[in-house]
Amino acid sequence: MLHTKSLTLAVAGALALSGTLAHAMGGNSKADDAAVNERIKPVAHVEVAGAAPQAGAAGNRSGEEIVKTFCNACHGTGPGTASPPNVPKIGDKAGWAPRIGVGLDNLVKSAKAGKNAMPPKGASDATDEELARAIAFMANQSGANFKAPAAGEKIQGSERSGEEIAKTVCLKCHQTGEKGAPKVSDKAAWAQRGSKGLDALTASVIHGHGKMPARGGMADLTDAEVKNAIAYLFKQVGSDIK
Numbered sequence: 001m002l003h004t005k006s007l008t009l010a011v012a013g014a015l016a017l018s019g020t021l022a023h024a025m026g027g028n029s030k031a032d033d034a035a036v037n038e039r040i041k042p043v044a045h046v047e048v049a050g051a052a053p054q055a056g057a058a059g060n061r062s063g064e065e066i067v068k069t070f071c072n073a074c075h076g077t078g079p080g081t082a083s084p085p086n087v088p089k090i091g092d093k094a095g096w097a098p099r100i101g102v103g104l105d106n107l108v109k110s111a112k113a114g115k116n117a118m119p120p121k122g123a124s125d126a127t128d129e130e131l132a133r134a135i136a137f138m139a140n141q142s143g144a145n146f147k148a149p150a151a152g153e154k155i156q157g158s159e160r161s162g163e164e165i166a167k168t169v170c171l172k173c174h175q176t177g178e179k180g181a182p183k184v185s186d187k188a189a190w191a192q193r194g195s196k197g198l199d200a201l202t203a204s205v206i207h208g209h210g211k212m213p214a215r216g217g218m219a220d221l222t223d224a225e226v227k228n229a230i231a232y233l234f235k236q237v238g239s240d241i242k
Contacts, residue, residue: 063137070124096142162232179211194241
């Protein structure tokens with residue numbers, strides 16, 4: 001026993017000395033470090049205490065990883081979590097029910113664009129697939145039964161066309177003039193609005209204008225879809241916008 005302890009101490013001392021010499025000579029290579037570790041393996045093992053385990057590679061992170069890193073701060077419960085308004089907590093079936101009802105694809109689109117106090121993608125660096133996994137992870141604990149994309153699996157882009165959006169929501173008011181909306185037959189009114197430019201008009205629709213609610217009342221529209229819908233309406237009017 002005494003001999004073993006003495007040998008271990010001797011190895012530790014030699015290891016410290018070798019580190020000092022290596023530093024003085026400009027450092028040692030990873031290959032040298034590996035060789036030293038291999039030689040002392042019978043009597044000693046060197047590891048850094050408290051080293052954190054490696055997370056999954058970006059793009060292949062699980063929904064749980066994304067939630068714990070980014071989403072728990074608002075959607076989680078317990079110490080250190082916030083409670084912003086209109087943010088459903090994980091497990092709150094009543095809070096999640098209307099959101100689950102729009103489907104996973106629409107929830108991903110909404111999260112990508114940002115909603116209420118939540119910035120785009122919840123201020124995360126998640127890919128679309130990771131975002132889908134994270135939302136499914138939270139929603140499935142709150143009454144949903146979503147199937148999230150597996151690691152390495154890509155989700156198909158499903159951006160709706162400007163025509164589809166216009167026919168679904170925009171023309172309800174722009175055909176009749178309801179709530180003061182300019183009719184598609186009123187070219188002069190559209191030309192006046194088009195003079196602001198497509199980007200400025202898109203920003204106005206995203207935030208809501210006059211009696212028109214934000215994103216025309218279709219909260220899951222992405223910024224790109226809003227722009228597509230506006231461009232489509234201008235084509236129907238026969239007016240150009242850039």
